[in-house]
Amino acid sequence: METLAFFVLSVLAVAAALVVLTHRNEVICALGLAFNLVALAGFYFLLGAQFIGLLQLIVYAGAIMVLILFVVMLLNLGEERYPRRRQWIHPWLAPVATLVFAGVLGGVLWQVELEPLPASDPAFGTVEQVGLDLFGRYFYPFEVISLLLIVAMVGAVVMAKRRL
Amino acid sequence: MDPRMYLLVSSVLFSLGVLSVLLRRGAIVILMGVELMLNAANLAFLTFARIQGTAEGQIYVFFVMTLAAAEAAVGLAIVIAIFRLRETTDVDEVSLMKW
Amino acid sequence: MSGWDTFDLAATLVKVVVVVMGLQGLVAAMVWVERRVSAWMQFRYGPNRVGPFGLLQPIADAIKFIFKEEVVPANAHGPTYVLAPCVALVTALTAFAVIPFGPTIEIFGRQVPLVIADVDGGILLALAAGSLGVYAIVMAGWSSRSKYSLMGGLRSSAQMISYELALALSLMGVLLVSGTLRPTEIVEQQAGWFWNWNVFAGGWQLLGFLIFVIASFAETNRLPFDLPEAESELVAGYHTEYSAMKFAMFFMAEYINMTTGSALAVTLFLGGWQLGFPVPWTGWPLWILQLLAFAAKVGSFLFLFVWVRWTLPRFRYDQLMNLGWKGLLPLGLANVVFTALLVLYR
Numbered sequence: 001m002e003t004l005a006f007f008v009l010s011v012l013a014v015a016a017a018l019v020v021l022t023h024r025n026e027v028i029c030a031l032g033l034a035f036n037l038v039a040l041a042g043f044y045f046l047l048g049a050q051f052i053g054l055l056q057l058i059v060y061a062g063a064i065m066v067l068i069l070f071v072v073m074l075l076n077l078g079e080e081r082y083p084r085r086r087q088w089i090h091p092w093l094a095p096v097a098t099l100v101f102a103g104v105l106g107g108v109l110w111q112v113e114l115e116p117l118p119a120s121d122p123a124f125g126t127v128e129q130v131g132l133d134l135f136g137r138y139f140y141p142f143e144v145i146s147l148l149l150i151v152a153m154v155g156a157v158v159m160a161k162r163r164l
Numbered sequence: 165m166d167p168r169m170y171l172l173v174s175s176v177l178f179s180l181g182v183l184s185v186l187l188r189r190g191a192i193v194i195l196m197g198v199e200l201m202l203n204a205a206n207l208a209f210l211t212f213a214r215i216q217g218t219a220e221g222q223i224y225v226f227f228v229m230t231l232a233a234a235e236a237a238v239g240l241a242i243v244i245a246i247f248r249l250r251e252t253t254d255v256d257e258v259s260l261m262k263w
Numbered sequence: 264m265s266g267w268d269t270f271d272l273a274a275t276l277v278k279v280v281v282v283v284m285g286l287q288g289l290v291a292a293m294v295w296v297e298r299r300v301s302a303w304m305q306f307r308y309g310p311n312r313v314g315p316f317g318l319l320q321p322i323a324d325a326i327k328f329i330f331k332e333e334v335v336p337a338n339a340h341g342p343t344y345v346l347a348p349c350v351a352l353v354t355a356l357t358a359f360a361v362i363p364f365g366p367t368i369e370i371f372g373r374q375v376p377l378v379i380a381d382v383d384g385g386i387l388l389a390l391a392a393g394s395l396g397v398y399a400i401v402m403a404g405w406s407s408r409s410k411y412s413l414m415g416g417l418r419s420s421a422q423m424i425s426y427e428l429a430l431a432l433s434l435m436g437v438l439l440v441s442g443t444l445r446p447t448e449i450v451e452q453q454a455g456w457f458w459n460w461n462v463f464a465g466g467w468q469l470l471g472f473l474i475f476v477i478a479s480f481a482e483t484n485r486l487p488f489d490l491p492e493a494e495s496e497l498v499a500g501y502h503t504e505y506s507a508m509k510f511a512m513f514f515m516a517e518y519i520n521m522t523t524g525s526a527l528a529v530t531l532f533l534g535g536w537q538l539g540f541p542v543p544w545t546g547w548p549l550w551i552l553q554l555l556a557f558a559a560k561v562g563s564f565l566f567l568f569v570w571v572r573w574t575l576p577r578f579r580y581d582q583l584m585n586l587g588w589k590g591l592l593p594l595g596l597a598n599v600v601f602t603a604l605l606v607l608y609r
Contacts, residue, residue, distance in 0.1 A: 002165055010173045017180040017200055026190055027405055031343065033196045034398060036177075040203050043170070047214045052222050054387040056206075059229055062394025064199070064236050066424055069401055071240045072192055073417060075247050094186035102179035109171040117165050117214060124217055126383050127444055133219040134226065145230050152234035159241035162248070 005046055013039035030069045037061040047117075049125035170211040178204035191243045191253040195236065202232045274375050282359060282379060290518040291321035293565060300566070301573045331507035336407060339504065343406035348505070348512035351399035355519040358392035361385035362526045363447045365536050365554045368547075377536075377554075378447055385446045386434055389527055390427070393482060396520065397423050400501050403513070407504035415500025418580060419484055419491035425587040426481035426488075432595030433474040436602040437531045440466035450535030457539030462532040467605060470598045472532040474591055476567075479524035481587065483517060486572040490580050525564030526557075533560055 016039060019032030037060050044053035123129055134142055177200060184197030206225045213221025247253055295310075295318060302309030310317035335344065365377030382388060397420045404416015440461060441449045452465070459465040462472045481488040492500035502513045529535060536557040542549060578586070 006165065006169065010169075013173065014176055014180070017177055020193070020196055020200065021180055021184045021187070026192055028340075028343075029193050029196060031398075031402065033199060036200065037203065038395070040207060043173070043207055044210055047170070047210050049210050049213065049222055049225075050382065050384055051387075052210060052225050054384050054391050055226065055229065057391035058387065058394050059233060060203070062391065062397065062427075063424065064233050066394075066397050066401065066420060067236060067240065068192065068196065068199075070417065070421070071244060073401075073405060073413065075192075075244070075253065091187075095183060098179050098183050098186065101182065102175060105175045105178070106172055109175060110168055112168065112171075114167045114215065117167055118217065121217055124214065125222065127387075129219045130222050130226070133223055138223050141227065145227060149230065149234055152238050156237040156241040159238070160244045 002046065005042070009039050009042045009046065013043070026072045027069070030065065030072050034061055034065040034069070037065060047125075048120050051125055051127045051130050053125075167211050167215055171208055174204045174207040174211070176204075177201075177207070189254050189256055191246070191255050192240070194255065195239050195243070198239075199232060199236065202228055270371075270373055274370075274373075275379065278377070278379050282364070283356060286356065286359065286519050286522060287515070289522055290515045291325070293518050293521075293569075294321040294324060296565070297569050297572075300569050304570070304573050325511075328507055328511040333508065334504075334506045336409065336504050338408050340406040340408065343402045345509075347399050347403035347406060348509045348516070350402065351396060351516035352512050352519070354392045354396040354399065355516040355523065358389045358396075358523045359519070359526065361388050361446055362523070362530055363450055363535060364526070364557050366550055368550050376447060381445065381447055384444045386438070386444050386527075386531070389523070390431060390434070393430075393520075394424075394427060396516075399513075399516070403505065404501040407501075409504055411503045412501050415491045415503065419501055422484070422488060422491065422580075422583060422587070423482055425584060426478045426591070429474055429587060429591035429595050430478040430482060432592070432599060433471040433478065434531065435595075436468050436471035436598050437461055437466065439599070439602045439606050440468065446530050446535070450530055450537060453534040453537050455537075456541070457534065460532065460534040460537070460539070465534075466602075468532055468598075468602070470594065471602070472528070474595050474598065475528055475532065478587075478591060479521075479528065480568070480571065481583070483520045483524055483568075485517075485521065485568055487575040487578050488583055489572075490577055490583060521565060521568050522561065525561045525568070528564060529557065529560040 013036050016032045016036035020029045020036065023029050023032065037056065041053045041056040041061065044050075044056055181197045181200030181204060184200060185194050188194055188197065206228055209221045209225050209228070213219070213225075243253055246258055250258055252258075298320065299309035299317065310320040313319040313323050360379040361382060363376065363378035363381075367374050367376045369375070380388070400416050400420050400423070404412045404414075404419070407413075437449065438444065441452055443449060449461075453460045457463070461468045463469075480486075484492055492502070502510055505513060536553040538553060538556050542552065544552075
């Protein structure tokens, strides 16, 4: 049951990522990425991390992707035209290099000695477990990141305004 | 369930993100490739968090998500500002500072 | 789903069927209620031809929707055009899965909690389903390739994500008071007399309750926040180019969102299925009373939705966004601070 869910989710996630990579229309790319994020949330639930999975749906798929979709639609770009004449090496170098990189990465990760996943612990992934650590050991980074969010908000507003 | 399968999916998604950044010319699609890469890393983080059974990996995912939100906001603001000047988001066109 | 046997699976399936059928039936009832109540408030008769008191009007509407011709714009983007109403309906139904509509009853010696999914982060799941519902509107607005649809879709989704913040902040007060994200536990903590509910002395969440109600009016695109779909403004906003069955799906999704918002308000602030006064019975009579109490509370909220729609004028779009960001957000933050102090010093 778990392996079936895993394979379905991985097919969906990789297909959505391929849509992001290949489709000419940027709105469809954004919708594909949103679908990919929802599939990843499914992965997180499969791993038992319920809180992070729900946060992924609310924050990433529900807010960040909607922001990206807004900007894409407001800029009203139309379709990406075919590439103009460019240097002969570029269209081939990028995919080949990435393929080599992916092969090396996958190969290295495959060699790692890992036991199968332990049995699902009901205390893992709950809000309580994450919350205790977040406000305990990682309290200082938590406060710093809230400062960072304010800085990012101010920066985004300042840069996107027409007139200050 | 072999955790290496999760890591394999993570590396595939990461490579697709890298390809999106390298091959596409629209600035927003490049940002989307970066988001793909961040999410692939999140998946790897959570796999290891599950193996260990602690909350540490989940906290890192929490921070990565927050940072991705901040970066997406600022990056899109930059894209909007450039679009207002140059009427295009094609990264090949915004090459004024090239030699 | 470890530790589940056939009884649990069958019980969940029955609950799912009951809830989905119930929500669809509620949509049909709401169609009738909306038209008759609005007519009563405006000193006119509503539909009273089709059946006694017009009670068969929803059936006539459904038949009309099924047989109507589907007009699809020629350059609409096919896949997203068809997918948008599906996403709307799916997210609307999913949000209801965490709401406990009754107590834990006992059937064949087994305890069956009357909630479809009693997850640890129940309220977060309802929020997540609401966040994902924005995609339906964005997809509908864009795929129709029409100016009215795009403007309506963008305005509507901007409004929804703005008021999601106020919604989540008002929920935080309840979380602080209850200490749990599970709706079942939140309802159980409001047992006893009705002043023990979260909105009264049980949690002092009156401000949070008001913010939640206003925000859910905005989330469901109901008046006074329905500029994105008002006829005189944007023809019909994001569902301008939809006809027949697809329009009916958007329609259903809106009413189900209303029901979910009302059910959440009832669960978190008004004691859910708790009766609010002690009764000397136990077992089946008590459970039926509690189910009816939940239904009555949700029903009165739906009446409130209809009542406000036909009473208040519409907000202009900038007034709407001002209210969300400069009005409800600071109030929500003040509510969180106030509740935190309350919990600390209680």
